[in-house]
Amino acid sequence: MAASVFNHARALHLLRAGSGNPKADFRDGQLEAIQAVCEQSSRVMVVQKTGWGKSFVYFISTLLYRDAGRGPSLLISPLLSLMRNQVAAAERMGLRAATVNTENQYQWQRIERQVANGELDLLLISPERLQNERFILGPMAALNPSLVVIDEAHCISDWGHDFRPDYRRLGRLVKTIPNISLLATTATASQRVMDDLAAELGPSLYQLRGDLNRSSLTLQTLQLPSQTARLAWLASTIRTMEGSGIVYTLTKRDARVVAGWLKECGIEAEAYFGGSSMVSSERERLEEALIRDQLQVLVATTALGMGYDKPNLAFVFHYQMPGSVVAYYQQVGRAGRALEAARGVLLSGREDLRINQFFIRNAFPTRAAVEEVLTVLDQAPEDGLHLNRLMETINLSEQRIQQTLKILSLEVPAPVGCTNNMWQRLPAPVSPSFWQRVERLEQRREEELNQMQAFLELPYGSHMPFVVQALDGDPFNVDAPRLAPLSELVDRELAMHAAAYLKRLDIPIYPRKEWPIWGIPSFAPPKNKYIYTSRKAEVGRALCYWSDAGWGGLVEQGKYKDGRFSQELVDACVALLERWSPSPAPEWVCCIPSSRHRELVPDFAYRLAGALGLPFVEALVKVRENEQQKAMQNNTQQVRNLDGAFAVCPELPPGPCLLVDDMVDSRWTFAVAAWQLRAAGSGPVLPLALAQTGQGR
């Protein structure tokens, strides 16, 4: 029998000290979990809904291990937002806790010192960190934890709704960690996921499973196909809600649009999303603002995800339908943790299915992409190739190439690997089981999407039992909803306002500042990737998003049906310029030439110039037949395709110009044209596009 570091009196003392309540006692299952974790080298899995108090289990266990002279704990969790909360909570319990991530590199040295001196009890990291060389090889390697905690452990399972490649690696890693206890926790795991985890984490996995029903939550689904109807419903409903909440959207673009609309309706709302277009300090600020009720609504993508904990969240609404019931449960489950009653309303629109299917199709690399990447790396020099070099040879988007490389590199054995940012072919083939797994996962996601469709159709009162059953809980234990359903009627006037709002989105087009390193065009100085300020485009505007409910339909019709953009669009652009009132104001108008639709854009630009009372100048001509720009998948390919495509007429007017095009996506066309125009003597160049494409296209 393995030794245990468990000590009941001490555990209870820690709980009371940590919760600030001298009479507190363990909740159902907590003590049992702590006991299990305190057996040395144990394997424990805890499935409990968020808010049950999983963190008490590992905080207290950590301290008991430390009391026994054992090493600290390592907590692996996918989200930064969680880590900040967790570090604070751990410190309240008297643990010396820290987190290392890309955003606090300035603190790494201090944390490394703490690790070296054994002064740390708990280190929190994301699974990606386990791939980081400094973390693996540096002083932090000497952390030598005695307890490893994997939060959101369902991500390890292929069957999980939100499987992550880095977690796959983690699942393999923890198979062989002798002399260490493992605690895996999740709030959402079906029996299939549990079985899978037991297979991954070892047969001796000790499982503790709690009740998943959230009796405080009233769930409801409403099908409102049009965006305007959903925007109107959201605005009128949120005004009547007491307390704050979250509105989830499927894309960043929708998060921006919805947040903008709610603000216009006088609601304190902000958009929240992941990726490089929002800095993490901004995300942190928004999370805090919601927690402190300085905001009523955060309009967020799934980036506001697992672990975000605001106990008194009154509602979680969905602007669009998530891809699976489990994902939905996880998001909606943020509401009403410490409230008597809270609402979850799922709105569903006509674009939901298209977007979800796009996500499924793009979750894994295609066979063609894998083949192409491997072929190029097979012929690469011994040291391998940088991603930039791969983009030069492969016409796939940067994201697609990166995803392909990443997923392949996490295989065991891996066909490709990365050392010092150089990608190399490794001595292993892509195994047939890789493709089998990809197919199985895609199929699984289709099934989950179907299940979600069925969820949409449910009558009021049957939603929570459906969710609990989908998670293999007991649906007969679920109470009836506590609140009456909300009306699905939409205020007509508000809907018209929403339609008008969608027609003046005025999307900024930010100028490109650097050429891709292997794609510097021939007219720019060689080996200088920077685009001079004097050659750069100004911040421009796009009238709408491609296929949105504002001008999207008219733009599409003009481009693909009529072959001519309507007068309404000319008027809309005149109105846009009035609202925009760029400084300096444009003094003449020109446009991007095309050899495919020779008339389309020049005709529109000519009419727009007329309506603005400005001269139209045919400043740019197409001098090289190039590929369609939209077929170019990454920056390098995009710039190369444009290099030498345009010539500039001599004798341009010296003043600022309005540069018109129909679509904008990568912004390289504007960057290349702006440089050439400025080099030929034009004043500042203001790009104007009818529609912004890309993202959820």
Add this chain to the structure above:
Amino acid sequence: MTLAPEPPMGPVTLSDNTQAVLLLTSPLLVGGSEGSAGAKVLSAGEYSQLAMSLRQSRHQPADLLNGGRDALLASLPAHFDPERLSQLLSRGFQLGQAIEHWANRSITVISRADEVYPRRYKQRLKHLAPPLLYVCGHLALLDSPALAVVGSRSTPEVVLQQTTEIASLAASAGVVIASGAARGVDEAAMLGALNAGGYAIGVVADSLEKMSAKPIWRQGLIDGRLLLLSADAPSARFQPWRAMARNKLVYALSDAALVMSSDKDRGGTWEGAKEQLTKIRSCPIYVMDDPRGGEGLPAIHAMGAGLWPYPSSPEQLKLVVVDKPPLRHTPTAYHNKMHADLHAESLQQSLWDLGDFSPRLVLSEVNEDIGAATDCKSGETKQPSLKPDHSLLGRTLSPADELHAFAKKVILEALEHPKTESDLVELLKIARPQIKDWCSALVAQGHAKRLNKPIRYVRS
């Protein structure tokens, strides 16, 4: 060759013993000897002592994992420093990371306690056999007949050419080429075998991780025709002492060894061959009889290595490697300093010189020698029971000696007028290397003379 190409290994779960040995002796992913727990990892010697002590108390390394480790550590003699061992054993998470990282790079680890650990290492190297081997590629190659081919990094092109030819002959014979995967002779030999569809083993002194990612080895690894192995953790950088330790491992997994080129009194090849001939004696060693291979070759020959018999067919090569060849010199025969004079003299003699002692006796010596090498507990080598004995001369003529004597007669007759090697090949219908070998010997003995431009031979 009966080896079926096997896909490179997939995820492998390491045995508990291997895990324990890794914790105790491997720097894991962190370079250097610091186990990044503040405690230095155990050296091979230290580990051997610990293993012995564990065995005495009827334990195995795996018992240091999980449950009973505290009690077991406490029961060990104090000089093992339980605190240090405990620190090393606490590196469980680092171990998990390392195993996953290596598996990702197609690298796995085997320890002496594992079934697949090469038997030859245990038999030949005894307590010096590395506790751990990091391997990438087809493990079953370790059980196949192998010819070690070694030489220095800076070797003339023409010798590399010869190396490639010998390796491709080995490939046809189903003999695995074992070498060090370094530039020069090593690469020429291994690639020679692989490119001819054969098999190779590379004992790596550089980082195994880096080596296995090299494009030249990729296809061989993917096809299951190559095995790269190292006694050092995969991220270890090249160190001259590592190259030295590596040599031992090349010889110890081979049935015979061939030195293609070597400096004299310096360099890894020289030191490695010298160590073999004077101390370890893992297998019979040959040198090329070619001045372009450097000054080291005659000196290694003088220490006891045989001259390469230039087998001209796969069958002949297989005989040289697998069947104990009729060596004139065996490694141990020349260990004895009392025979120093004989060395000097024998250098002047050719392979088939009748002045040599009987091959049959040598054969028995070889067997004796293997017995001695595999039975060296004290580290002191048992002397062979039979010494070269000139009194035996002329008494029994072996079939080989008869053939050589006859050939000598025929060739000298043919050399009444100057002839090129090609003329002799034409006339006698035998392989050029054999002609070359015999002619050089005749010249060395003064029976014939060598004329230049073009090279011809004539009876003196």
